[in-house]
Amino acid sequence: MSALIEAEHLTRILPATVPVTLVRDVSLTVGEREFIAITGPSGSGKSSLLYLLGLLDRPTGGTLRIAGQDTSAMDDDALARLRLEMLGFVFQFHFLLPEFTVSENVQLPMRKAGRLSAREMRERAAGLLEELGLAGHLDKRPDQLSGGQRQRVAVARALANDPHVVLADEPTGSLDSKSSEQVFQILRDLVRKRGKTVIAVTHDMDIAARADRRIHLVDGGVVSDERAAPAAV
């Protein structure tokens, strides 16, 4: 199991008159094919940690290596490229661009990467959406879909460039229980069937309980990091 993400003493302090410590001295290693749930009470720094791991935010202390590359010295453009190639994001809200169709939304990261032809991109987007049960909705706009459908589009978009890691911030936070279950299944299948690593921030204990690894945060620091029986892999 090679390390995809290695964090050492990761700290993020929000500069203010009274500095707020969002993430405190977190060290963890994430390998391939892991399904990790980050849990903790509100304000415990779950999302902050996820953003740090996803290179959306920079730590104020500690080091973070993604696929062996030290990210602390990288400029914003290099980080953007790493995000593009290695990481996919799913947020609590779908964050699809409302002006674009479902298929176009999914194609955006591919087009940015620019490795596929227009036809290949269309086909890949169609394939991803089909697998996620959205075959008939390719040319609809996001606002014509239900919340669960939108979230699945967001997952498809996160998978667009075949990333190694999918980072999900409360992916089921705004969904009903049925859609939540669907999205959870999809995320788990990413690990089981596609060999991705999924890191999901969640306060849904049901989902957390079924993850392979649970990291519990309190006040920005890791208080427990436990793995389920490896039989699940």
Next chain:
Amino acid sequence: MRLILELALTHIAGRGRQTVVAILGVALGVGFSIAMAALMQGTEKDFIAQLVDTMPHVQITDERRTARRQPAEDLFAAAQFEGLRPKEDRRGILNPAAAFASLRSWVPGRMAQSLRTQGVVRYAGRDLGVSIVGIEPEIEAQVSSVAADFVQGSFDALRAGGNNIIVGDGLARRLGATVGTTIQVVAPTGQSRSFRIVGLFHTGNTARDEGETYVLLKSAQILSERPNAINDIRLRLDDPNAALRVARQAEAELGYKAVPWQEANESLLEALVVRNVVMYTVVGAILLVAGFGIFNIISTITHEKARDIAILKSLGFTQGNMRRLFLVEGLALGLAGSLVGWLVGFLLCFALSQVEFRLSGAGVGRELTRLPLFWSPWHYAIASAFALISSGVAGYLPARQAARLNPVDIIRGAT
């Protein structure tokens, strides 16, 4: 880059109403400044054209720029005169035939000579001071703008008899005279003759219409007791802008004061400069206001799209991509607005050019005028350049700010 362009266009197209408002905002600014500029420059050109048209381009009179030197001044290094009374000189331009011929050899344009004197017109118990211009009808018709301003008769009518006179319609009205009336003209020399009115003109210039009369050159010479004298040579150049150069050369050659139209109308032209400063300030203000409108609309859109910036950044787009995206959006709106603005400007100009109004000469039926508009591609180019710059800046500045934002802050703010 193509992706950015496509993203920008889809972004814009997906926001129908907002986009229409933005484009209209730009278009109105561009359109109005085009129309204003056309009107400004049109009226200016019209004004100068009228000036150039009604005045001789160069007028050479028998005056001199400096007082004639006294022989003693040429003889001695220092000389002082007291109680000097200059010799009476009524000859006008010396050797007019030679002067006229030499001018004719090089002046690019037409020219007429005349004798200008003052006098009093007397009719029905009324005395009115007028200037009397003795002319050669066939040449005068080529040089003077009055030739086109006749209400009745023409310069040629003068030749029908030795004692014919042409007067302005204003003068005729004040005298109560009409064509065919015989009036008495008294010259400063005491000479008095009867003239029959054979023509009326209306230039629109009250001073001329009420105070200018034309007679045959011979008659004027007799009235002023200056046989064969000429005191006024007027040039009508092929190119009015050559007037300064021609005047300088004529003055050097003849020694007489040669006044180009620019000099004769110096105060008017100076007033025109002031007017232009005012007008271009107005046009500039319109552009500036339009620019701010454009800036406002586009920066609002950009701010509203801060969330998209966060999303696109999380997908792996760089800050530079984001800046370019919104710059392109601003420019696209500016460009679309410019194009619509050209149409608006063109239609406005067309509408303005259809406005007709009657000025003073209502009774004569002339001077039914339209607004003078000057069409120049420069107006269009400058207006759209301004629109493009302001929309580019309006897209770029907020985008730069937004691109620097940490996507996390925006995502957090949204959740």
